[in-house]
Amino acid sequence: MLNFRQIKEWKYTGTAAGVAACTAVGYLLSGTKVAGLASFADISAAGASGLPFAAAVFLGSLVRSIISGGVGHNIVKLSSLALIMIIKMFLEPRNDPKFSGINTAVSVFVSGAAVSAVIGELVQKLIFYGFYGGIAGFTAYSASGIINGFRKDKVIDLSGKNGFSGAVLYIVLVASLCSVKLPVLNAGIIAGSAVTLAGAYFFSRAGGVICGSLTVCGAFLASDSSGMSIVLLPAAALLTGCLHKQKASTAAAFFTATSFIMTVLTGMTYTGFESMIDIICGALIFIPFAAHFSDKWISTGSGSSDMLPDVINARMVFLSDTVMELRMESERISDMLAKSCDAGREIEENSEAVCSSCYRRPFCWKSDRGNTYRGFRRLAEMPETVRDSFPEELADCLRKKELSEAFARSSQEKAAAKLMDLRFSESRGLLHEQMKITEELIRFAGERVDVRYSETVSRSIRKKLEKFGITPANVIASYNRRGRLVAEVYFSAENAPEESTRVCDLAADELHLRLESTEPVRTGREVRIRVYEKPKYSMEVCAASSCAGGTGDNGDTHTVFTDGCEAGYVVLSDGMGTGSEASLESRMVVGMFRRLIMGGVDHTSAIKLINSIMVTKSGDESFATLDALKIDLDECELTLIKSGAAATLIRHRGNVLKVTSPTFPIGIYEQSEAYIHSCSFDEGDIVIMFSDGIYENAYPFIKELLLGGDDLRHIVSEICAKAEVFNPTIHNDDVTVIGVRVTG
Structure with missing residues (x-):
C-alpha cells in the first residue's frame, strides 16, 4: 500500500512532479499550431526550463512524434530541443533569462538552417527560421523571467x-x-x-x-x-x-x-x-x-497602492524630524538656562548694592576702573571671602566688610543654583531621552514594510467572522516576503473575544489553511489578534532554574513568544539581588519588553523606553539585566539583544561561540544602549543563555556538553545542577538556564 505521507515528504517529490509535468507539456504541445505553423511553445518551454526539465519536454515531444509517425516532419523541432539541451549542459548560466532566450533562438535557427541546407532550401527558409527562432527565443526569455521571479519571491509578478x-x-x-x-x-x-x-x-x-x-x-x-x-x-x-x-x-x-x-x-x-x-x-x-x-x-x-507606503513613510519621517528639532532646541534652551550667574553680572549687582552710596565711587569706577574691576573679579572667584585675604587692588576700599558679605551671599546663591541645576539636569536628561525615543518610534512606524496587502483575503476573513457573530473593526491580511499569510484582526475593546482560538479556527476554515494565532494584544480602546501561517522553522525551548539559598522566590524571569509576523523571542531578565524584590524587577522588564514588541515597537526603542520607566519608577535604586534572542523563523537568522546580561554560548557547525555584552543593566543610567549582534545560525544549532548565577569557569563544562550531544533538556538540566560546583564565592545567586534549538 502506498504511503502518501512519505511520498509527500520525499525531498525529490517536487523535482519528480516537475519532470512529469514537463513531459506532459512536451507531449501535448508537440502537435499544436500557431498561425497555421507548428507551435514553438514546447521549444520555448524547454528553453526556459532547467536541464532536467528541458530533457523531459524533449522526451514528451519525441514520444508524440514517434506515436504519430511524424519524426521526419518534426525533425527541426526535435533537433532544436536536442541542441537546447546540449547548450544547457555546457554553457548556460543558472537562472539567466537572457541566455535562455538566446539559447532558444540560436538553437532553432541553427537546426532549421541545417535541415534546410540538407534538403536544398537554405535560401528560402533562412529568413523564416530567423523569424521563427526570434519569436521562440523571446517567448523563452519571458517564461524564464516569470519562473525565476516565482522561485525568488514565491509569487507570479505581472506588474x-x-x-x-x-x-x-x-x-x-x-x-x-x-x-x-x-x-x-x-x-x-x-x-x-x-x-x-x-x-x-x-x-x-x-x-x-x-x-x-x-x-x-x-x-x-x-x-x-x-x-x-x-x-x-x-x-x-x-x-x-x-x-x-x-x-x-x-x-x-x-x-x-x-x-x-x-x-x-x-x-x-x-x-x-x-x-x-x-x-x-x-x-x-x-x-x-x-x-x-x-x-x-x-x-x-498598483501605482496608487505602491505610492501609499511612500507617502506614509515621508510623513512619518517629517514628523520624526520635527520632534528631533524640538528636542535639540529644548536642549539648547536648557543649556542656556542652566548656566550659573556669570561673574560680570555678579560684579555689577554687588557694586550697585555696596558702592552706589560711597563717595569714592566716581574715582573707583571711572578713574581707576580697571584696577577696581580686577579686584571685584578676584572676590567673585574666591571660595571664601575674609578681610585678611582681601584683594590688594581694593586695599583702599572703605567698605570691605560690606563687600565681603555681599560676595559671600553671592557665593551661597551660586552654590544653591548649582545644586538645583544638578537636581533638574536629571529630569531634563530623561525628558530629552524620552523625546529621542519618540522620534525613533515614529520613524520606525513609518518605515515601509515588505508585505503585499490582500483585499480578497481580508474581505473573506471579515465575512466569515461576521457570519458567526464576531464583529471586527478592521481586518488587514497580507503576505510577507516569503509568501506567508499574516492577518491582523482588530476589535473594539467592548466587542473583543477573550481568546484568539475561535478567530483562528474560523479564518483557517474559510481559507482552507493551517493557521496559528497570537494571544490578544490589548490597548485602552482596541484589541488585536494576529492569525498567521506557520513559518518554516520553529523553536524548541528548554529551561531549568534554582533559587539561591533554597528560597521560593527566583529573581530571574523568562518568557517565550512569537510576534506573529516572522520572529520568535526568548527573553531572560535577572533582577538585582535575590528574592521577591529582584523577581518584581525582572518581571517588570520581561513583561514590558514582551508587550512593546507585540505592540509593534522595535527592540532598540523598546529597551530605551523600559530603561526610562525603570529609572523613574521610584526613588529606590533598582535595575535588571535583559537578555533576548530574536530568531527569524522564515530565514533562520539569529539576533542577540543584550543589556548588561551574561554571556551567550552558541553551537554552530561543530564549534561553540561565546558572545558577551559590553553594556550596563536596565535602570542604572538615564540613557541605555543595547548590544545587538547578528549571528550565523542553521537548523539544529543550539543557543544556551543563562543568568549571572552561572560563572565563567563553568564555560568549558558547558562547551563539552554542547559538543557531546543533542539532548537539549539534558544539557540545560546538567548546567543548572552543576552551577553551585563552579561558584567561586561563598554567596549563591539565583540560576536560570535556557536552551534554544531551531527545528524545521
Missing part, C-alpha cells in the same frame, strides 16, 4: 515588464491549446474563458477586459473561426467585473448568460454554438477554482 512577459506567454498558450484536437470542445477557449472570468471576478473590470482581449488574440492566432466566435468575450468580462463582490457562482452565471446573449444578437452559428459550450465549461471550471484562488501567488501591482 511592469513582467506583465508584458506574462501576456506573451498567455497568448502563445491559448493559441497552442486552441489547436489541440478534442471532440466538440476547444481546450484553448475553455481555458481562456475560465481565466477571463477569474480576471473579472478577482481583479474587477480591468482584469476581465485584459484577460478577455488576450484570450481573443490567442484564439485568432489559432484560427479566424476560433477568434471570431469569442470576439465579444472582453465585453462580457467588462460587465461581469461589476459583480466581483458577489458569489462566484453568480458571477459565472452572469458571464455565461451575457456571452450567450451577445452571441445570439450577433448571429448564432454552429461555431458560435460550440464556443458557448466551451464558455460554459470554462465557467464550470472557474466555480470550484474560485474557492481556492489566492492572490498569494499572483501580484499585479
Whole structure:
C-alpha cells in the first residue's frame, strides 16, 4: 500500500512532479499550431526550463512524434530541443533569462538552417527560421523571467515588464491549446474563458477586459473561426467585473448568460454554438477554482497602492524630524538656562548694592576702573571671602566688610543654583531621552514594510467572522516576503473575544489553511489578534532554574513568544539581588519588553523606553539585566539583544561561540544602549543563555556538553545542577538556564 505521507515528504517529490509535468507539456504541445505553423511553445518551454526539465519536454515531444509517425516532419523541432539541451549542459548560466532566450533562438535557427541546407532550401527558409527562432527565443526569455521571479519571491509578478512577459506567454498558450484536437470542445477557449472570468471576478473590470482581449488574440492566432466566435468575450468580462463582490457562482452565471446573449444578437452559428459550450465549461471550471484562488501567488501591482507606503513613510519621517528639532532646541534652551550667574553680572549687582552710596565711587569706577574691576573679579572667584585675604587692588576700599558679605551671599546663591541645576539636569536628561525615543518610534512606524496587502483575503476573513457573530473593526491580511499569510484582526475593546482560538479556527476554515494565532494584544480602546501561517522553522525551548539559598522566590524571569509576523523571542531578565524584590524587577522588564514588541515597537526603542520607566519608577535604586534572542523563523537568522546580561554560548557547525555584552543593566543610567549582534545560525544549532548565577569557569563544562550531544533538556538540566560546583564565592545567586534549538 502506498504511503502518501512519505511520498509527500520525499525531498525529490517536487523535482519528480516537475519532470512529469514537463513531459506532459512536451507531449501535448508537440502537435499544436500557431498561425497555421507548428507551435514553438514546447521549444520555448524547454528553453526556459532547467536541464532536467528541458530533457523531459524533449522526451514528451519525441514520444508524440514517434506515436504519430511524424519524426521526419518534426525533425527541426526535435533537433532544436536536442541542441537546447546540449547548450544547457555546457554553457548556460543558472537562472539567466537572457541566455535562455538566446539559447532558444540560436538553437532553432541553427537546426532549421541545417535541415534546410540538407534538403536544398537554405535560401528560402533562412529568413523564416530567423523569424521563427526570434519569436521562440523571446517567448523563452519571458517564461524564464516569470519562473525565476516565482522561485525568488514565491509569487507570479505581472506588474511592469513582467506583465508584458506574462501576456506573451498567455497568448502563445491559448493559441497552442486552441489547436489541440478534442471532440466538440476547444481546450484553448475553455481555458481562456475560465481565466477571463477569474480576471473579472478577482481583479474587477480591468482584469476581465485584459484577460478577455488576450484570450481573443490567442484564439485568432489559432484560427479566424476560433477568434471570431469569442470576439465579444472582453465585453462580457467588462460587465461581469461589476459583480466581483458577489458569489462566484453568480458571477459565472452572469458571464455565461451575457456571452450567450451577445452571441445570439450577433448571429448564432454552429461555431458560435460550440464556443458557448466551451464558455460554459470554462465557467464550470472557474466555480470550484474560485474557492481556492489566492492572490498569494499572483501580484499585479498598483501605482496608487505602491505610492501609499511612500507617502506614509515621508510623513512619518517629517514628523520624526520635527520632534528631533524640538528636542535639540529644548536642549539648547536648557543649556542656556542652566548656566550659573556669570561673574560680570555678579560684579555689577554687588557694586550697585555696596558702592552706589560711597563717595569714592566716581574715582573707583571711572578713574581707576580697571584696577577696581580686577579686584571685584578676584572676590567673585574666591571660595571664601575674609578681610585678611582681601584683594590688594581694593586695599583702599572703605567698605570691605560690606563687600565681603555681599560676595559671600553671592557665593551661597551660586552654590544653591548649582545644586538645583544638578537636581533638574536629571529630569531634563530623561525628558530629552524620552523625546529621542519618540522620534525613533515614529520613524520606525513609518518605515515601509515588505508585505503585499490582500483585499480578497481580508474581505473573506471579515465575512466569515461576521457570519458567526464576531464583529471586527478592521481586518488587514497580507503576505510577507516569503509568501506567508499574516492577518491582523482588530476589535473594539467592548466587542473583543477573550481568546484568539475561535478567530483562528474560523479564518483557517474559510481559507482552507493551517493557521496559528497570537494571544490578544490589548490597548485602552482596541484589541488585536494576529492569525498567521506557520513559518518554516520553529523553536524548541528548554529551561531549568534554582533559587539561591533554597528560597521560593527566583529573581530571574523568562518568557517565550512569537510576534506573529516572522520572529520568535526568548527573553531572560535577572533582577538585582535575590528574592521577591529582584523577581518584581525582572518581571517588570520581561513583561514590558514582551508587550512593546507585540505592540509593534522595535527592540532598540523598546529597551530605551523600559530603561526610562525603570529609572523613574521610584526613588529606590533598582535595575535588571535583559537578555533576548530574536530568531527569524522564515530565514533562520539569529539576533542577540543584550543589556548588561551574561554571556551567550552558541553551537554552530561543530564549534561553540561565546558572545558577551559590553553594556550596563536596565535602570542604572538615564540613557541605555543595547548590544545587538547578528549571528550565523542553521537548523539544529543550539543557543544556551543563562543568568549571572552561572560563572565563567563553568564555560568549558558547558562547551563539552554542547559538543557531546543533542539532548537539549539534558544539557540545560546538567548546567543548572552543576552551577553551585563552579561558584567561586561563598554567596549563591539565583540560576536560570535556557536552551534554544531551531527545528524545521
